[in-house]
Amino acid sequence: MADEVKLTAKSFEPLDRSKNLDSEKISAPNLTFMQDAWRRLKKNKSAVIAMVILILFFIMAILSFFPSVLPHQPNAINTQYANLPPKWPGVDINGVNGTLVQGGSRINAYAQAGAASNVHFWLGTDYLGRDLLSRILTGTRISLTVAVVATLVDLLFGVTYGMFSGWKGGRVDNFMQRLIEIIMSIPTLVIVVLLMLILKPGMWSIILTIAFSSWTTMARLTRAQTLELKEQEYILAARTLGESPIKIAFKHLLPNLSSIIIIQTMFTIPSAIFFEAFLSFVGIGIPNPTASLGTLLNDGQKNFQFLPYQMWYPAIVLSIIMIAFNVFADGLRDAFDPQTKE
Structure with missing residues (x-):
């Protein structure tokens, strides 16, 4: 036949590797789930900025543990320097040059208080002459400590409770969920007042209050996800092979629950910070003279x-922390969601 094709021996020779044929090459990088989430997070500029801001706040909070880092002692009282405005050395701009309006005219508050030329307070002083910058740094550390420790307690108990409830199912799950509903029905302020009657007002009573009232959300989310995961084939295969429930929980459930746990944790921390600030603001939180963002707001509003x-200064710090945590949490939620469009 005229259109018959004849194959020669050369037709079966291997292709030249130097031609770099990429017809079946997978161009996408080989990434794990966490690496892919980090790649998605880095593309979210607002979340990255929020993360950097939070890292800076945590660094400043850690440094405030060392008194030598602070400009002044946060609780040192000096009535001579009471209510001095901010003063930045070498800057002659109203608002940061140590002057304020009094009786319709602008006066040098530092000269009127008899302060030496080398005395300055970057954010001013309060009604007892205490340095506001030092107290804000200390208050930020205390507020972050309360929120992080309370969230860790919430994380430990809530995740364990939710996984156990979802894994057992049946009557055990039904009883445990009714218990959660009872706890959620109790107003948080009632819990605070009851704990204040038992414990002294302070950091640990607030931590216990936040932990006791906030773990239920984490438990319900973890329980719902566990109910779905325990029916997956790899979980059923592990149970068939005789794996213990504890090993299945650590090897299979926790890695698959990590995304929802991290996201919920990032939303819980700002709520705990705001709750601590609220309690301290109304006078049933951190007691004076210990500084927290709530006590600073209470002193400033007078x-x-x-x-x-x-x-304004403690309110700005509290607002920045709250906004940064929420923006970062939104970024984590998008990063851990594989269905998010890039």
């Missing part, structure tokens, strides 16, 4: 009409 900076 002179807000005449010295607004005493309330």
Whole structure:
């Protein structure tokens, strides 16, 4: 036949490797789930900025443990320097040059207080002459410590409770969920008051209050995800092979629950910070003279009409921390969701 094709021996020779044929090459990088989540997170600029801001706040909070790092002692009282405005050395701009308006005219508050030329307070002082910058750094550390420790307790108990409830199922699960509903029905302020009657007002009573009232959300989310995961083929295969429930929990359940645990944790921390600030603001949280963002707001609102900076600075710090945590949590939620469009 005229259109018959004849194959020669050369037709079966191997292709030249130097031609770099990529017809079946997989161009996507070989990434694990966490590596892919980190890649997605880095593309979210706002989440990265929020993460950097939070890292800076945590570094400043850690450094505030060392008194030598602070400009002044946070609880040192000096009534001579009471209610001094902010003063930045070498800067002559109203608001940060140590002057304020009094009686319709601008005066040098530092000269009027008899302060030496080398005395300056970057964010001013409060009504007892305590340095606001030092107290804000210390208050940020205490607020972050309360929130992080309470969240860790919430994480440990809530995840364990939710996994056990979802794994057991049946009547055990039904009883445990009814118990959660009872706890959620109790107002948080009632829990605070009851704990204050038993414990002294302070950091640990607030930590116990936040941990006791916030673990239920983590438990319910973990339980719902566990109910879904325990029916997966790899879980059924592990149970068939005789793996213990504890080993299945650590080897299979926890890695697959990591995304929802991390995201919920990032949402729990700012809520705990705000709750601690609220309790301290109304006077049933961190007691004086210990500084926290809530006590600083409480002190600042007393002179807000005449010295607004005493309330503005701690309010700005609290707002930045809250916004950064929420933006970062949103970024983590998008990063851990494989269905998110890039």
